[in-house]
Amino acid sequence: xxxxxxxxxxxxxxxxxxxxxxxxxxxxxxxxxxxxxxxxxxxxxxxxxxxxxxxxxxxxxxxxxxxxxxxxxxxxxxxxxxxxxxxxxxxxxxxxxxxxxxxxxxxxxxxxxxxxxxxxxxxxxxxxxxxxxxxxxxxxxxxxxxxxxxxxxxxxxxxxxxxxxxxxxxxxxxxxxxxxxxxxxxxxxxxxxxxxxxxxxxxxxxxxxxxxxxxxxxxxxxxxxxxxxxxxxxxxxxxxxxxxxxxxxxxxxxxxxxxxxxxxxxxxxxxxxxxxxxxxxxxxxxxxxxxxxxxxxxxxxxxxxxxxxxxxxxxxxxxxxxxxxxxxxxxxxxxxxxxxxxxxxxxxxxxxxxxxxxxxxxxxxxxxxxxxxxxxxxxxxxxxxxxxxxxxxxxxxxxxxxxxxxxxxxxxxxxxxxxxxxxxxxxxxxxxxxxxxxxxxxxxxxxxxxxxxxxxxxxxxxxxxxxxxxxxxxxxxxxxxxxxxxxxxxxxxxxxxxxxx
Amino acid sequence: xxxxxxxxxxxxxxxxxxxxxxxxxxxxxxxxxxxxxxxxxxxxxxxxxxxxxxxxxxxxxxxxxxxxxxxxxxxxxxxxxxxxxxxxxxxxxxxxxxxxxxxxxxxxxxxxxxxxxxxxxxxxxxxxxxxxxxxxxxxxxxxxxxxxxxxxxxxxxxxxxxxxxxxxxxxxxxxxxxxxxxxxxxxxxxxxxxxxxxxxxxxxxxxxxxxxxxxxxxxxxxxxxxxxxxxxxx
Numbered sequence: 155x156x157x158x159x160x161x162x163x164x165x166x167x168x169x170x171x172x173x174x175x176x177x178x179x180x181x182x183x184x185x186x187x188x189x190x191x192x193x194x195x196x197x198x199x200x201x202x203x204x205x206x207x208x209x210x211x212x213x214x215x216x217x218x219x220x221x222x223x224x225x226x227x228x229x230x231x232x233x234x235x236x237x238x239x240x241x242x243x244x245x246x247x248x249x250x251x252x253x254x255x256x257x258x259x260x261x262x263x264x265x266x267x268x269x270x271x272x273x274x275x276x277x278x279x280x281x282x283x284x285x286x287x288x289x290x291x292x293x294x295x296x297x298x299x300x301x302x303x304x305x306x307x308x309x310x311x312x313x314x315x316x317x318x319x320x321x322x323x324x325x326x327x328x329x330x331x332x333x334x335x336x337x338x339x340x341x342x343x344x345x346x347x348x349x350x351x352x353x354x355x356x357x358x359x360x361x362x363x364x365x366x367x368x369x370x371x372x373x374x375x376x377x378x379x380x381x382x383x384x385x386x387x388x389x390x391x392x393x394x395x396x397x398x399x400x401x402x403x404x405x406x407x408x409x410x411x412x413x414x415x416x417x418x419x420x421x422x423x424x425x426x427x428x429x430x431x432x433x434x435x436x437x438x439x440x441x442x443x444x445x446x447x448x449x450x451x452x453x454x455x456x457x458x459x460x461x462x463x464x465x466x467x468x469x470x471x472x473x474x475x476x477x478x479x480x481x482x483x484x485x486x487x488x489x490x491x492x493x494x495x496x497x498x499x500x501x502x503x504x505x506x507x508x509x510x511x512x513x514x515x516x517x518x519x520x521x522x523x524x525x526x527x528x529x530x531x532x533x534x535x536x537x538x539x540x541x542x543x544x545x546x547x548x549x550x551x552x553x554x555x556x557x558x559x560x561x562x563x564x565x566x567x568x569x570x571x572x573x574x575x576x577x578x579x580x581x582x583x584x585x586x587x588x589x590x591x592x593x594x595x596x597x598x599x600x601x602x603x604x605x606x607x608x609x610x611x612x613x614x615x616x617x618x619x620x621x622x623x624x625x626x627x628x629x630x631x632x633x634x635x636x637x638x639x640x641x642x643x644x645x646x647x648x649x650x651x652x653x654x655x
Numbered sequence: 656x657x658x659x660x661x662x663x664x665x666x667x668x669x670x671x672x673x674x675x676x677x678x679x680x681x682x683x684x685x686x687x688x689x690x691x692x693x694x695x696x697x698x699x700x701x702x703x704x705x706x707x708x709x710x711x712x713x714x715x716x717x718x719x720x721x722x723x724x725x726x727x728x729x730x731x732x733x734x735x736x737x738x739x740x741x742x743x744x745x746x747x748x749x750x751x752x753x754x755x756x757x758x759x760x761x762x763x764x765x766x767x768x769x770x771x772x773x774x775x776x777x778x779x780x781x782x783x784x785x786x787x788x789x790x791x792x793x794x795x796x797x798x799x800x801x802x803x804x805x806x807x808x809x810x811x812x813x814x815x816x817x818x819x820x821x822x823x824x825x826x827x828x829x830x831x832x833x834x835x836x837x838x839x840x841x842x843x844x845x846x847x848x849x850x851x852x853x854x855x856x857x858x859x860x861x862x863x864x865x866x867x868x869x870x871x872x873x874x875x876x877x878x879x880x881x882x883x884x885x886x887x888x889x
Contacts (some may be wrong), residue, residue, distance in 0.1 A: 190695060212813075221705065224877030238703075242746060309863055314839065364676070370777075393789070400704050411884065478745050492830065497733070499733075500732075500733035501733050501734050501735070501783075502730070502732075502783060503735040503783045503784075504735055504781050504782060504784060505781075505782070505783060508782065508783070508785070509781060511781075512777055512780070512781035513761075515777050516763055516777060516778070518769075518775060519765075519774055520763055520764060520765050520766060520770060520774060520778070521766070521771060522763040523763070524743075524763065524765070525762070525763050525764075526762065526767070527757060527758065527759055527760065527762065528745065528747050528750070528757055528762045529760070530747045530748065530751070537746055537747070537748075539747045544761045545758070553657040568689055569887060570680045570690070570717070570720050570724050570884070570885075570887070571720060571749070571752050571753065571886060571887045572715070572720050572751075572863075572864055572887065572888050573719045573720045573723050573746060573749035573750070573752070573753060574746040574748075575719055575742075575744040575745075575746070576744050576745070576746045577744070578743055578744070581753055586771055604658050605841075606841055606843070608860050608861040629861050629888060631841045634716060635713070635714070635716075635838075635839050636713075636714035636715045637714075637715040637839070637841070637861075637864060637888075652744065652746070653714050653715060653718060654864070655712075655714060655715055655716070655717060655718060655719035
């Protein structure tokens with residue numbers, strides 16, 4: 155039989171809230187089915203239980219008995235995120251994984267070479283679950299059914315059932331641990347069957363005859379046999395965390411507080427799978443029922459909450475949502491951390507996460523498209539460029555072998571070219587010609603007699619598109635000393651494109 | 656009045672009499688060569704890391720060419736650099752011709768002077784940049800001294816060389832050195848004459864510009880004599 159581990163969280167609704175609000179730990183906390191006072195309590199903490207709160211009470215009854223009780227409604231988004239987090243903890247071991255409600259089943263048969271024994275595997279699973287904020291129990295046994303029983307009913311946090319010891323482990327457990335249907339449970343109680351051992355002692359044919367297919371399945375499990383196979387789930391690379399708010403917020407500080415929790419949990423889950431965040435989608439639920447969706451890219455994948463939170467805050471600051479917010483959902487795009495091979499002789503460069511934050515701050519300051527890496531556009535049109543994301547500089551450095559300068563550095567040191575400072579957009583001017591040569595220009599704050607005019611340097615291109623261009627450029631030396639680049643387009647209009655400096 | 660003039664004259668005499676106290680020479684790893692021999696000679700080896708250096712000069716004297724040359728030289732040594740361009744005048748072809756590795760250049764089009772100063776401060780605060788150039792453009796805007804002080808302090812903390820490119824000196828005493836490029840003079844190609852009748856057969860082409868680079872002020876000792884800079888056009 156394959157060895158299976160079952161990673162389970164007892165009272166997942168409670169654990170989901172404690173994960174979202176760690177400050178509620180050690181306070182009497184109960185989770186009700188809804189926010190109504192008549193809603194039933196579905197989970198309560200040990201502290202709440204000690205004060206007298208019980209499952210099945212209404213929220214009003216529980217509050218009457220325990221005035222200091224904190225009651226939270228069942229939040230499907232939080233519950234879903236907690237289940238997904240448990241799955242991430244399981245994926246961290248790199249084995250086949252099958253989610254099943256509030257538990258995850260993991261095929262651990264192949265992990266023997268990585269860990270000294272199965273208890274070590276269990277410890278690692280518990281540690282991973284704790285890292286994503288969930289208190290989990292682990293049961294390891296042959297087959298899914300016994301592993302489930304070990305996780306849910308075993309007295310210890312890590313319960314390992316030795317091969318061949320399944321029947322002995324299951325025998326003392328109450329028959330309700332097998333999770334029979336109400337009808338079968340009542341029948342078993344009528345028969346006087348209280349423990350799994352008592353069920354296993356019955357003749358199999360008689361059990362199947364009276365309790366049908368379910369009875370046969372429970373009987374096999376009571377004897378420590380379960381031959382279901384793992385149905386593995388492929389890992390996902392979109393990690394989602396969300397929170398529905400009790401009341402609408404319109405304040406950036408309050409939203410930042412909400413986002414801080416989401417970011418922290420998101421990064422914990424990514425870290426559990428040895429991944430980092432390469433970008434996020436922020437979905438803000440608005441009071442009027444609409445959604446404000448925005449994509450936030452990162453210059454480099456990160457696991458640090460502060461830069462990611464800063465970038466999100468800047469993104470919201472730059473384009474505030476159109477109305478109050480009633481919920482937030484954050485979808486993180488998983489990416490591998492960039493591992494930079496540092497050079498012993500080359501400078502280190504900016505740290506990727508700090509660079510990402512700085513670029514985001516600069517974009518918020520100067521506007522989208524004003525910050526990045528300039529690159530010539532794929533055209534012969536003069537001065538065209540494209541703005542690309544700045545990645546921190548990955549170009550190979552020239553090695554300086556003997557303490558002197560690299561050859562390319564020396565070449566440039568001997569010949570410096572004038573550079574063109576481009577006016578964006580080019581400034582329209584009127585030009586006085588002498589024959590075909592410009593002699594004077596005026597307009598848009600410029601006025602000069604031209605001592606020298608060299609040109610025309612003719613360029614044309616893209617005639618096969620509607621944006622075709624033709625241009626005659628002149629390098630002109632004004633009598634004041636400045637050197638301009640003057641250009642005449644196909645329509646005969648003159649422009650100063652910039653000056654050399 | 657006579658007493659004041661007398662005291663001023665004595666003060667000038669005293670200054671001449673005192674030996675010039677030069678700052679200790681910078682270690683090679685504290686210097687960032689600029690790729691221009693003339694500029695490196697004036698700056699005693701290059702831009703000083705952690706200090707603010709000003710490069711000033713009016714149109715076509717070559718301040719931008721020298722600035723891009725320094726950025727290019729830094730990128731070719733493996734440094735990550737940034738250019739905060741207030742007017743957004745950077746020409747990508749010129750940058751490539753200056754030997755800049757564009758992958759290592761963070762370009763910021765700031766749009767206005769105050770924003771440019773803030774952007775430069777943010778970049779210096781990030782750390783890891785070898786050279787941050789702030790091209791303040793040509794708009795006349797009063798920059799409070801405290802802004803230059805903050806920038807100089809940020810450069811000191813990040814150990815990055817900060818280069819301010821401007822038409823005229825702005826940072827005052829917060830600059831460790833100020834270099835001025837001035838007096839641009841055009842250089843034409845030699846005339847081509849016909850071998851038959853010795854007449855000129857082609858117009859003279861604008862080939863280059865010569866300008867003068869001068870160390871206007873420096874905290875690092877006696878100023879070097881001005882240098883001659885030749886900047887090719889095409």
